[in-house]
Amino acid sequence: MGAYYRRMQSRMGAPKAITATAHKLARIFYRLWTSGEHYTDPGIDVYEQQYRDRILKNLKIKAQAFGLELIPISTPTECVS
Known part of the structure; x- marks a missing residue:
């Protein structure tokens, strides 16, 4: 809550x-x-994960409406210069 x-x-x-x-x-x-x-409280982690999943689903739908595709990026690694 x-x-x-x-x-x-x-x-x-x-x-x-x-x-x-x-x-x-x-x-x-x-x-x-x-x-x-x-009542069993699922916890904040479950709620936050559901929220992220919902946002990602909506972004994919919006991207498809514009004829685009979402491509996940890998986690950034340290850049060695």
């Missing part, structure tokens, strides 16, 4: 981020209340 709040705060400001986070929390609570499940 903290990572979600911080991402929303940078995008739309604190008051709206608080409302968005509260709404997300209410949806989680309702789902757990109606289903009787237990």
Whole structure:
């Protein structure tokens, strides 16, 4: 929830981020209340990975719309001069 709040705060400001986070929390609570499940926090690493995957998927779709292709680059290695 903290990572979600911080991402929303940078995008739309604190008051709206608080409302968005509260709404997300209410949806989680309702789902757990109606289903009787237990909440397990997947952690910030899982959330960040899902966020990166979503961004990459959207970039690929936008690139295809322009007739381009995304090619991943290898990690930069030290340049020896």
